[in-house]
Amino acid sequence: MPAPIRLRELIRTIRTARTQAEEREMIQKECAAIRSSFREEDNTYRCRNVAKLLYMHMLGYPAHFGQLECLKLIASQKFTDKRIGYLGAMLLLDERQDVHLLMTNCIKNDLNHSTQYVQGLALCTLGCMGSSEMCRDLAGEVEKLLKTSNSYLRKKAALCAVHVIRKVPELMEMFLPATKNLLNEKNHGVLHTSVVLLTEMCERSPDMLAHFRKNEKLVPQLVRILKNLIMSGYSPEHDVSGISDPFLQVRILRLLRILGRNDDDSSEAMNDILAQVATNTETSKNVGNAILYETVLTIMDIKSESGLRVLAINILGRFLLNNDKNIRYVALTSLLKTVQTDHNAVQRHRSTIVDCLKDLDVSIKRRAMELSFALVNGNNIRGMMKELLYFLDSCEPEFKADCASGIFLAAEKYAPSKRWHIDTIMRVLTTAGSYVRDDAVPNLIQLITNSVEMHAYTVQRLYKAILGDYSQQPLVQVAAWCIGEYGDLLVSGQCEEEEPIQVTEDEVLDILESVLISNMSTSVTRGYALTAIMKLSTRFTCTVNRIKKVVSIYGSSIDVELQQRAVEYNALFKKYDHMRSALLERMPVMEKVTTNGPTEIVQTNGETEPAPLETKPPPSGPQPTSQANDLLDLLGGNDITPVIPTAPTSKPASAGGELLDLLGDINLTGAPAAAPAPASVPQVAQPPFLLDGLSSQPLFNDITTGIPSITAYSKNGLKIEFTFERSNTNPSVTVITIQASNSTELDMTDFVFQAAVPKTFQLQLLSPSSSVVPAFNTGTITQVIKVLNPQKQQLRMRIKLTYNHKGSAMQDLAEVNNFPPQSWQ
């Protein structure tokens, strides 16, 4: 049997392969030879064969059949064998392998070997990849070696102990006695590994931490060692660019950080040395900056005095100006960590940070962007926003979404004026319109709605923006919605803020129709556009026929959502034209609901206190707490019209939520006033059934008749009757038509009907036919209420009536409990 080829020979051969296939062939051939050699139990060449196997393993080929051979090598008496055997074990025999544990005995023996290099191999292997069982078995041996005077072994034992503790934390205690004298060593290797071991113990166990602080007086020892390192003269063995053993310095600083954290005494004891390191360390090379970096991290994390903290931030500020990118990067990372606690100090470096937005490196740009957003406040908003918008323009696509969201948030918090706010939004929409997050669209719409005096300006700017380009979906959606709402302002040229443009109704419809037709428009955008066109039917005067035509065309659209809408809008034109103007009238100012959805709603379970809200800068709308009051005092006459027009768009009418919870137990569950996450973009709660009711089946058809009507209220000459309709296809919905009649001799004017239902129901009130109940029963006011009752509970309702009669204001509250079972079962 010829001797197996040498390792280097094999490497040379394999490297001559010109294709992957050729290489594979060579490897397979050699593997076959190695396998047969293993089968023959050849001791002489086992080492060589395993080495070759390890080479092939690195190329990516399977080598598991060599596992047992590694074990045999480890058990051999020859040092060469052991060296390769342990290397093989570390590469092929990790703890997931079945045969891993078979190593334990060999390692145990080798830990007690007469040659320190063999002991070293064993310690190294155990410390790199020993499993928990192995660590448990061999911890005793490691602990013994931790106490040896041989520094070569002692340093390895210390790191081996670190691994044991990481794998089996309960064993930490047993290493405690051995740590007593570790720091008395002169050998830097032992010192370094001891500091690592102490760090691991202090990080894992608060008891250990306390023990080392108090009993062992670790801080003074470490301070002493660090001082010696700094003050001592040149030591060629440990010198790196003029600094003595930077690795050890950094580890000591890190351990000091852990010891000083939340502990005044320890922090004080290390104050001087930290200041010394911070001021005396050479900063021209990376190694000095590495030490300064660690020092800064320590200063910021312990209870340091303010002078030291300022020193630290200034070091970071200097880092920002360093030519070395890596230094700038760590500076930005550290500043990001400290910006909350030392805000003012960081503000001083704002202009440098903003400059970093222009850096070429992506990681630096991201850090700078995050930091910039953290530094925005009421004073610097204008300047910062200019920079951030410029950044948004020029940055990579991966940043645009985050940057846009950040800008919206900052603008909301600190906008100096409404006009500025709208302009900023416009700028974002036009620059990065396609990267704006979907949930930003409803928020923007709400913002625009609430800026009442800016409506004309806003709609004009949006119109101009999409004239040229209607490919950016969020921009088009917002624009379409606004045009639908404020189209009348657009064509009448009412803009105050800037030169009003001349637009005809046809031109507006042109652009909306283009959006509808365009291939670039998503289904959602088309929905917006169609609804906008429909709304314009009540705002435009000359083009109603055109609108009717468009709407009827889409009645046969293949897009189900569009078709649904078009069919219903058609119905509005045909059968319910008398309700059209009321249904499509201008949206009221929306309540800002700061919640992230149902999961944030706090269960108060009968308590009358709402859960404490997290502090958040007040949004431009009413505060959440005042909303809670609104629920209780809803009928106390605030500005919000209690009537919600059925908005057939996906814009939620948040006012719907407030009409709930008027009954009996003042339970604020279901209130939108829940604790928001501070950084979240506020969202508006959505009563889903309003849309379901529209989109899943047409109402007013398919109804169940024959439900007896009831007199809900009859007092002082005012009578209110309820008649019911229910849909067969959606039995949770009950439609109540109320009729109010007046038998007195004088009219009742300014009549307002309001209703509330228990929280398991949802309610929607449509526009009344008028606000005057004529005398002598000569006419009635009709109004439609839709009730969603998914749990089929007994219908109950509380109503409030206000009107003027005989010269005085009248008000009454009543409960309606006589609903017929067929109306809710």
Added chain:
Amino acid sequence: MQFMLLFSRQGKLRLQKWYVSLSDREKKKITREIVQTVLARKPKMCSFLEWRDLKIVYKRYATLYFCCAIEDQENELITLEIIHRYVELLDKYFGSVCELDIIFNFEKAYFILDEFLLGGEVQETSKKNILKAIEQADLLQEISYSTSLLC
């Protein structure tokens, strides 16, 4: 440190040291991902990047990329020094080290690394001591074989 990878500009792996337990498949996947990401970096970019919940510190020496994955609390700048120290050790040992030395003597590269780091931490900060230990171990290897059957 969780792992260290050395690879060429073509993405060929020259050394892999793992200080955490992962399956072979995972190791391959991670290696592929990181090699791809690092090779895609432009020369003017900084030496750090975020990858999953780790920080990757890398530096190119001639045709070889040295790449370390460290945890959040570890110091990136000193990791660069660790990489540099390892290169210095290889350089001293091989005499003006180049990629070929590491290819043909990969086991020695591992031995040197294992004298410098243990379990992902620095075990010896003196260059002299590390090289002395390697020298002694090599001698021991020579003695245990009258002729070396490895090379």
